[in-house]
Amino acid sequence: MNSWDLWWWVILPYLALVTFVVGHIWRWRYDQFGWTSRSTQLQEGRLLKWGGPLFHYGAFAAIAGHVLGILVPESFTRRLGIPENTYRWFSSVGGTVAALAVLAGVAVLAFRRTTVPRVRATTSPVDWLALILLAVVIVLGVIPTLGINLFGAGYDYRRSVSLWFRGLFAGNPDVPAITHAPLIYQVHATAAWAILAVWPFTRLVHAWSLPLWYLWRPYVLYRRRVPAHPAEPGTGGRRWRRIGVRY
């Protein structure tokens, strides 16, 4: 392990994680007004009808898959008595379905973003960055899922990438495990932690606002008129700063 590896696989990922956490706290406190999905359905609906649900449902499945495959150690599934082959088969099929959905979804959304002028006009630079990183993560995540697991010999990421990733959280990342993984996994992992770093500054924050409360709250809400606190001195009355919005 040289210092480059240490920098790339330990220090930067931790910095990204810290940015992720601190960035979210900062954004939550200073930019409630910017905290939105920034829906573009008003501008364009026909492509979104397919792209939106395919991408999101695919992404949820993929995230669930990552939790299973990366955060749950191999010894745990073995202790549950799940044979290696069953696990492989399940992860391949499930992974393939999720991968195809996410891939199709992101393709439709990317096409829509770049070619529909109305949607393009509302996209800020940091949105572009997040979308490109997402596309990289997805494409490079799908290729191994489809190519290697289904058709190829199969590469056991649970003995390499997973060890490193879990180690990050345990405090002792296994750097050799990731440096010996195929390049495609390395780029995928890199783009993934890069996404974590930009996440709080993009529209991706909408993911934390899934409004589950809606399922049991009363339909009509009443609020008393509350006198607002006067603006902080020196802010000109703005309690928020806009991020990534060009306007």
Add this chain to the structure above:
Amino acid sequence: MKVMAQVAMVMNLDKCIGCHTCSVTCKQTWTNRPGTEYVWFNNVETKPGAGYPRRYEDQEKWKGGWTLDRRGRLRLKAGGRLRKLLTLFHNPDMPSLDDFYEPWTYDYQSLTTAPLSDTFPSARPKSQLTGRDMRPVHGPNWDDDLAGAAEYAAADPNLRGLAERVRLEFEHTFMFYLPRICEHCLNPSCVASCPSGAMYKREEDGIVLVDEDRCRGWRFCVSGCPYKKVYFNHRTGKAEKCTFCYPRIEAGQPTICAETCVGRLRHLGVMLYDADAVLDAASVQDDKDLYEAQLSVFLDPHEDWVREAAARDGIAHDWIEAARRSPVYALIKEHRVALPLHPEYRTMPMVWYVPPLSPVADAVHATGYHDDDPDRIFAAIDALRIPVEYLANLFTAGDTAVVEGVLRKLTAMRGHMRAKQLGDPADRRLLERAGATADGVEDLYRLLAVAKYDERYVIPKTHAEGSGALMAQHCSLDRPGGVADLASHDEVDPAPPELPGLAAPGGGAHFRDSDGQVRFNLLGWNGSAPAPGLFGGTEGSAP
């Protein structure tokens, strides 16, 4: 029973001249920003017409408002809560920008920068969304004054069931204007549709607002409102809607659209209602009963027990008094000439309309009779089924009897006042046939025709006594001697006691500055005695 107060509006459609002043002043106040170019909190539609957004009244398509399920319980027409969460990623009922219109401006600069040529330079229309050239194909009032009626008016959902009989040829048609704002409903489906819980109805005055800080852009309020009066700001990604000009209402002033209305046809006032009765009223089986059901929710502020109950539920005395003088209550409940717009959406709207007599009067006029002859007009109301049925589709879920009753009363009012002013004997039979009394129609006349500013707008101020404490929080001048130190301005009262240790040596003086520090004032200092605290010091360090 829970008594609540609501600031409501009534518009007298006979007086609307379709000038769009209300739309423009509202826009200048609230939506003249990027992202809201296409947004008109107030818009004026020509009826019959497609409306804005086009065909918004077709709830089979847009699924706005409420409906009854098979067991007779009130449900959002667009489906339940789970369904909403599952379709967060693409709202199936959301109107697109093209259903409103693509906003545009003109390339005015080219008019001044164009090189000399034999032809006039022209300013090309440019999309305000993309900045590209575009061809405007729709606007917020594209079918104003029945322009293109053959194409647009025929698309009016209120013509359902009348289509084969309505003739939209010029000589046979009728029209009137319908100014629309958010209805600030008692049972708002926009609020019920918002998954984030960012929308709410204010307890004090019933105004329905969006909390911009909590809106997450899920855009279900847009589709949930049957009147399509919540808009999506395409730049900020947040929902916005008519605010009922709440800063003005709080100060006791009428809304901008009412204040600037050229026809002076808008009335504003307080309605007291029983909040616990709203759900049942909105759930009555027959759509045609919804008008009466909503009337039954309103409480009569002239009754002692209502005033007592209102006071018990925390409504301030001046609000209860304002409710007694409310022109809106008079028009809705006492005279029963104002009707709700599309009660069948079951949101219990609170902007009501006095239906226009003009379509009927015009038709009588066209037949060569004097349109002031009440007998003729009564006959015409019976004969002219089409305008009446059309108005009923707008205001009473199709119940023509109610609309007829209102039109009769308005006709009787005209006939009675005409006779009175010409000195003719009062025609009692006329009033009887309209179910009215002379006093009643004279009061109605006063309200609709001559009421002055403070009779049209009876708006009590918000009680904000508690907010002063907050305002002072950051004010550094409320220290002794500061601007906000009332005692230091008061010349009648004795001067405030001397602060300890503020008499300085050597002719100088000490004073306490705005950040609370005691400083030495050089004015009057003899120049040789010590000057303690010249560079500031805490209270304790002064001698």
